[in-house]
Amino acid sequence: MDPMEVFKVEIAGEEFGAKKYREIIMDILQDLGLIRSIGRLYVYVDVKKPVFAVYGLLRTGIPPLLVRDVADVAQAQGGFQIKVNDEEHMSDLLKVLWAKYGRERVEQPSRDVVVVATDTSPSDLPVADLEAEFRQDLTDALLRIAPEGFRNRRNEMTDKSFFFIAAEDTLKSELISEVKEKIRSMENA
Amino acid sequence: MLEPVMFTGGVYKHDLVMELVEDLGGYVLQKNVTQSEVILLLLVPKEDMEALKAIISDLRGELVRAPLAGTEVAVVTPTLAIHHLPHTACDIAEYLRRNGAKSNMIGLARGVGRETAQINEYESMLIDEHDAVVFIFGNFVECIRKKEFLYRNINIPVVVTGGPEIPKEELPYAFEYVPSVGRITHRAKKATELGTLDKIIESVGRALDRTRTDISKDPLTTSPPRVMDAVREQVPEVEYSFSPLPIALNLNGVRIKLPYDKHKDAVRAVKFDEGVTLGEVATIRPSKMKDYILVRILPMSETGFVF
Known part of the structure; x- marks a missing residue:
């Protein structure tokens, strides 16, 4: 059909x-x-x-994919912690975060976790169009x-x-x- | 009468099969070892087939007839782009291989389009080095009819495949036309699709039989497998060729996968038990495929004897 x-x-x-x-x-x-x-x-x-x-x-x-759609965002010490659920979006996510906050403020302590040193929540940033x-x-x-x-x-x-x-x-x-x-x-x- | 067969079985003791075939006066055309399995393409005297079957059943191997063994078939697509590959072309090439033929895929440089398609001299000469060729066309009657000029100057039998039904009379330059292939964007897995592949094999088989009949009217001075055996024995460099099949058999000769300039004299000097050299009973010239050596055995009418 x-x-x-x-x-x-x-x-x-x-x-x-x-x-x-x-x-x-x-x-x-x-x-x-x-x-x-x-x-x-x-x-x-x-x-x-x-x-x-x-x-x-x-x-x-089709709405754009936001950070909160692909990851869990939680406030952590000195910023926000983003835990990615679907690793497929990791590279896009990193690109967006680097562009918005600069490389020195984005850290990736483990494979699926990114920590951003910022005061504002990154959950509404678009990851992919x-x-x-x-x-x-x-x-x-x-x-x-x-x-x-x-x-x-x-x-x-x-x-x-x-x-x-x-x-x-x-x-x-x-x-x-x-x-x-x-x-x-x-x-x- | 030598019968072409394919043996599939374990590597363990497969050398017994090879030894038996050689003792019986047959030939091992190709040996492919894939991890713990081995595939042998063999030419075996028909009357000794039972002896071979007995040893193979002891080894728990499998023996099937490979009607196209010892031949080289070209599979030609308009180009090697995503529109023609992988499905149709690879399916046909693989099916030919399973039936024992050595299949070569050829994508034309400028074979696409209805008005713009063309084939050059080098391409047609390369195709002519094979024993038969399968041309793969698409789904439109108009295009298949029009693109006939691509194979008009090919001297070997041309099996044309395409989608729609077209009466054979409308394609006078084709040996046969096999419909219901065309442009397919999925792997052949339905029974009807596999049936079409079988039809292509049958058609190629008939084309090769016609060439065999033509050859039998003026037999070759010696048989290609015998040349292969002699070259393998007397030109040891062949064993160090990186090709999976260092000597490819054709119906009227062999292609030796060694650089022409370096090894042509050694090949020409290959001597048979009867005292003649290969240079006397065959033409040895550069192949259109890379820098390989092409050996074409002369017919009896030119040499005056058969051995």
């Missing part, structure tokens, strides 16, 4: 290709853990031109999905949607608007 509300693939004269591309896209989005963040997806391919385009609507609203990471992963996924020879690419990303187009020839504005028109008609169909 597709977790997406709408997932359409249109490839003129290539039914098998359309079916297979559906599988490829699902595989890649699942591999990168992106499938739940995409609401609708429209894929348009014209093999004769050749051009490959993806338009998607995003399920946005998940939204930005998601965008990075999404771009990576689109590059993997697009057929390899399609070296001329353009990616338009907004808060709510993305439009990716790739072709072998130069991307002309007429081609882009033509493809956008096709995708619009897929949306309205």
Whole structure:
């Protein structure tokens, strides 16, 4: 079952290709853990031109990850002690703390504990911008999905949607608007 | 008639198997030791197979037929990028290996795109050094038809794989076309996917059989395994080659993995019991693969004798 509300693939004269591309896209989005963040997806391919385009609507609203989400913060002598629960975030956390307080005020006495010499609690500092990471992963996924020879690419990303187009020839504005028109008609169909 | 088989078993006493094969007049093509297990690719006289089976059952080993043993098959993808690897290409290469072939993966430098794909002379000559080649294409009928020019100048049988069903007549330059492969982003594990891999193996097997039939019309002066044995005996440097398979067998010769300039004379001077040297019954030239030595055995029509 597709977790997406709408997932359409249109490839003129290539039914098998359309079916297979559906599988490829699902595989890649699942591999990168992106499938739940995409609401609708429209894929348009014209093999004769050749051009490959993806338009998607995003399920946005991922809040940034704060220090208190990844660690327990407690007041200690001369500052605050941060005990990280998920070690995956340790490097990001250290980077944020160094940038905010300076290296001389951040100490790491053991593998999962950081002590910061400060008066204000660091619990509300953002550790990672998940939204930005998601965008990075999404771009990576689109590059993997697009057929390899399609070296001329353009990616338009907004808060709510993305439009990716790739072709072998130069991307002309007429081609882009033509493809956008096709995708619009897929949306309205 | 020598039968290609693969022995899998423990390292303990596996030398008994090797000794028996040599005593029977067969050949050990390849020996792979992986920790406590050993895999041997063997050519054994058909009539003596029972003797071998008896000793192998004593050793609790396994003996299976390896129809592609003693051949080298190229697996060609448009490039070596993430779009084509690892799944399809590696699955096919591994399956060929399990059936005894030596498979080499080749990624073309500029094989991608519908309009921009190309193959250069070096690449086609490198592919021609193999016994058969599997070309892996994608999911679009239009592209598979159009990219035929990539293998039009290849002289060995070309097995083409791709996603959609295409009648064979539409691909006249391909030896056979195997559908339902295409671009896959997961490992082949379903029964249908494994069935497709089997079909590729069968197709490669038929391609090799055709080459064998062609060769039998004008037989080679001597057989490649015999050349391999003689080179192994008389050019001891081969044992110090770092390649897992220092002498790779082809249907019409061998590739010796030693630097050409340094060892060509030693290879040319390899002498057989009949009194002829390898230089007299084969052409010895630099291989397109690294700086290896390529030996191509001359047919009877050129040398006038067979031994």
